[in-house]
Amino acid sequence: MTKQEIISQIKKKESFLCIGLDTDITKIPPHLLKEKDPIFEFNKQIIDATHDLCVAYKPNLAFYETMGAKGWESLLKTIEYIPNHIFTIADAKRGDIGNTSTMYAKAFYENLKVDSVTVAPYMGSDSVIPFLEFKNKWVILLALTSNRGADDFQFFESNDEKLFEKVLKQSQKWGNEENLMYVVGATRPEMFKKIREIVPNHFLLVPGVGAQGGELKEVCKYGMNKDCGLLINSSRGIIYAGNDLNFAKKSREEAHKIQKEMSILLK
Amino acid sequence: MTKQEIISQIKKKESFLCIGLDTDITKIPPHLLKEKDPIFEFNKQIIDATHDLCVAYKPNLAFYETMGAKGWESLLKTIEYIPNHIFTIADAKRGDIGNTSTMYAKAFYENLKVDSVTVAPYMGSDSVIPFLEFKNKWVILLALTSNRGADDFQFFESNDEKLFEKVLKQSQKWGNEENLMYVVGATRPEMFKKIREIVPNHFLLVPGVGAQGGELKEVCKYGMNKDCGLLINSSRGIIYAGNDLNFAKKSREEAHKIQKEMSILLK
Numbered sequence: 001m002t003k004q005e006i007i008s009q010i011k012k013k014e015s016f017l018c019i020g021l022d023t024d025i026t027k028i029p030p031h032l033l034k035e036k037d038p039i040f041e042f043n044k045q046i047i048d049a050t051h052d053l054c055v056a057y058k059p060n061l062a063f064y065e066t067m068g069a070k071g072w073e074s075l076l077k078t079i080e081y082i083p084n085h086i087f088t089i090a091d092a093k094r095g096d097i098g099n100t101s102t103m104y105a106k107a108f109y110e111n112l113k114v115d116s117v118t119v120a121p122y123m124g125s126d127s128v129i130p131f132l133e134f135k136n137k138w139v140i141l142l143a144l145t146s147n148r149g150a151d152d153f154q155f156f157e158s159n160d161e162k163l164f165e166k167v168l169k170q171s172q173k174w175g176n177e178e179n180l181m182y183v184v185g186a187t188r189p190e191m192f193k194k195i196r197e198i199v200p201n202h203f204l205l206v207p208g209v210g211a212q213g214g215e216l217k218e219v220c221k222y223g224m225n226k227d228c229g230l231l232i233n234s235s236r237g238i239i240y241a242g243n244d245l246n247f248a249k250k251s252r253e254e255a256h257k258i259q260k261e262m263s264i265l266l267k
Numbered sequence: 268m269t270k271q272e273i274i275s276q277i278k279k280k281e282s283f284l285c286i287g288l289d290t291d292i293t294k295i296p297p298h299l300l301k302e303k304d305p306i307f308e309f310n311k312q313i314i315d316a317t318h319d320l321c322v323a324y325k326p327n328l329a330f331y332e333t334m335g336a337k338g339w340e341s342l343l344k345t346i347e348y349i350p351n352h353i354f355t356i357a358d359a360k361r362g363d364i365g366n367t368s369t370m371y372a373k374a375f376y377e378n379l380k381v382d383s384v385t386v387a388p389y390m391g392s393d394s395v396i397p398f399l400e401f402k403n404k405w406v407i408l409l410a411l412t413s414n415r416g417a418d419d420f421q422f423f424e425s426n427d428e429k430l431f432e433k434v435l436k437q438s439q440k441w442g443n444e445e446n447l448m449y450v451v452g453a454t455r456p457e458m459f460k461k462i463r464e465i466v467p468n469h470f471l472l473v474p475g476v477g478a479q480g481g482e483l484k485e486v487c488k489y490g491m492n493k494d495c496g497l498l499i500n501s502s503r504g505i506i507y508a509g510n511d512l513n514f515a516k517k518s519r520e521e522a523h524k525i526q527k528e529m530s531i532l533l534k
Binding site: 022024060062063065066067068069070072073076091093094095096097098100101103104106107111112120121122123124125126127128142145146147148149150151152153154156157158163166167170 | 289291327329330332333334335336337339340343358360361362363364365367368370371373374378379387388389390391392393394395409412413414415416417418419420421423424425430433434437
């Protein structure tokens, strides 16, 4: 998917919501457990109920890998079921030496057919570049994450430059705003100002709104650019809004609340 | 597996060789392609031919994920087939926020039943600690990797401390020498001296010998400790030593060459 196509969808739907499909067999409504593939059935109903309110879905790979081969099948069916105009993100945090990253890129872009993969930067250029060599596919590189442990290394500072700033700068030699986005957590909205000085035009994937405590309005105040430039993710707050026969309706209500807020923020 | 069990195996086999199972469907001998599960059949024959010469096997997850659900099945069968006394490493370079890392840990330790997982440090404490909470299981944390891109961020320096040194120091607050090892590439043997000052007793997993150009003798000179303290990985050099009906015999010959060298270095 191209950057222009993502922007068009945001304008059309008045939404920059990404829904995280962190689908956990122990948390889905019990009546689904009698289905042949409960994980897919859950995702299918969530997608049916929310696809007009969001512009991206982000399955979290850990939740599928924990189900083994069966989980991989559920994931594949889920990706196939998502309408083509919706951006898909494999939240996988991958990254390895060159030939291995190429293998991961093939696994995600060619076999799973997602539009993007989240990638960890620690191993540097040759761990990231193989993911950038696929037409109309995206790397979403970890820059400043939303978790507590982000403090351990991401703020490591050399000559007034923090590690996450170095990641933002260095990676612009490898990709551009047409194939590279960054993960920036919503839990540190004050950091968006500085980040936008380094990457004014790139899209940012922002987790941490909702369950992790981030504030949508604050993030937009400092993080939004002329193209919107944000994909705001919510996972647990939407998909686990209900736990009975009406769970999908409940998830739609939650997604709708956020979409209405986004519609105002886009104006 | 406990640290003492690993040390016992090293003494018994006079080997600290880890064989990397980077099994690529496009590189295995063509006669295997008629098998129902060519990837598993290849691994099985490699394991049969080498299990008395090595103390660890390290499947590289990317090579299995690229085969989708079928790849996951091949991986599971491979892990089950490896004799119990041999240490198993899921080379997966995972790491995510706490609840997601817990999911990955379950996927690897409980479902795949491997002894260890390689983990990327960028997201800090709560991305690593969930992997350390499983009895007799190990985290192998990326410190200094063998690839070219390692220069991009791992040597980032603050107050005379490089990022990879900070990773070595900080992570010792989370784990200890009984559940935490580090990845240190063989392509920089001169760095082992400094690394051993920070982590004198931890095991180090050392990739990069062979195909990537690292030198076994040099690594041992600076990296070995009183318990040996090294697991030296070779992947392509061993498993792709031959490409015909005799491939497993050829892989044994290559593994044997390294084991004989290791036997001398252990004395």
